[in-house]
Amino acid sequence: MRTKPAAPGAIPLIAPFMAAAVLALPACSATNGDGTPDPSAAPPPSSGGSGSAPADDRGSGNGEGSASPQGPLAGTTVVVDPGHNGGNADAAEEIAEPVDAGHGSKACDTVGAETDDGYTEHAFNWDVAKRLRGVLEEDGAEVVFTRDDDEGVGPCITERAEIGNEADADAAISIHADGGPASGQGFHVIAPGDLEGYTDDIAERSQRLAVDVRAEFEENTGQQRADYIAEDGLDHRTDLGGLNLSDVPKVFLEAGNMSNPEDAADLSDPQWRGKAAKAVAAGISRYLQDEQSGEGE
Ligand SMILES: [Zn+2]
Structure with a gap:
């Protein structure tokens, strides 16, 4: 692997x-x-x-491919946050540093989950994020990542949120796979819960984003809603700094449960990850187009 x-x-x-x-x-x-x-x-x-050649390709005039983007998502900015990072495990102290998560303090970042076979969540998140970027860019969106590779440390959850805010993203998504109970199977989407002064500005739009991502993910991956989370496949949390500190509509996707053997087989399969990325892109796309046409309001 x-x-x-x-x-x-x-x-x-x-x-x-x-x-x-x-x-x-x-x-x-x-x-x-x-x-x-x-x-x-x-x-x-x-x-x-x-390794960030595409992102650096800001030159004008000498590349046919870099002309102003076209497609249904032209003019939109999406921030994609691949959860955790490959260097976190070797930087225990640095990532354990407490940061203000909006509702009490949390660790700067965490190592993330992994399958029984040792396929790590950070690698999964990174792979799906890159595939997702490809699909979104093809549709004309500008995509901003919160980290540049899968070997570094962090960034802290505060910074991950800040990157979305600074980009003034139309939508932001944090890609994860869960480390739930081994018997639990399925995906879920986490939207910000109500936290006055923090999430009241983004809660409704984030909820619409969550519903759209859930719908497309369910339809296009065949993955079931997590049977160990709420029945509707949605969770609302006020303990995640990445959501609390966001000023732009944002959700977390937990694409499956790495501790569950059946989910682990899907998550470890590159073809499945391609499908997952397309499904997430379709969900974001549905949300952005509804917002643009005013249907979301
Ligand atoms: Zn995670």
């Missing part, structure tokens, strides 16, 4: 650039004493290897 999704685009993209840089060396006198080109003078690969 792959725990580190590769960035297949990175190598071919960088290779021509590196080749050009090496070819150009003699002209910029980057040579050894004997006049031969010094390969070590080439720029370090890290300068172009951040």
Whole structure:
């Protein structure tokens, strides 16, 4: 099982650039004493290897693909928050640091769940988030991520919320898979519960977003509503800083229960994750289009 999704685009993209840089060396006198080109003078690969090439592609005029976006979601911004992070487990102290979650303090971040076979939630979240970004961008949305890779630490839940606020997102979603009781199966969507001064501004819109994501997820993945949560597949919580501190409509998806063998098999299957990402995109899309047309109000 792959725990580190590769960035297949990175190598071919960088290779021509590196080749050009090496070819150009003699002209910029980057040579050894004997006049031969010094390969070590080439720029370090890290300068172009951040893996966030698509996000950096803000250049104008020289790429047909980067013209102003078209599609049903053109003009909208969606913040996608892949829960947890791959470096959290090795940074126990740092992520345990308490932060103000709006309703008492919470840990900055947590490690997340994993299946019995060791497939981690952070890897699942990251994989689904990337697939989701692809679908949303194809539909014209601008997508902002809360973390750049799956090897880092955090960010804290406060910062994850802040990224959505700063982007003035039309919708934000935090992608997770649960670590519930092994006998419990299914997905659920978490919307902000009522918390005066915190969630009253986003509760109604978040609820509509939750209902749309639930509907599309249920229909398109075949996944059942979690049988260990509320019957309607929706949960409302006031203890999640990521929701309490959000000023934009936001929900958490718990795509399945990693502790349950049947759910674990689905969550570990790349094809299922592709389906899940499309389903989430459809839910967000339904919500955004309803809001735009005024139907949501
Ligand atoms: Zn989680």
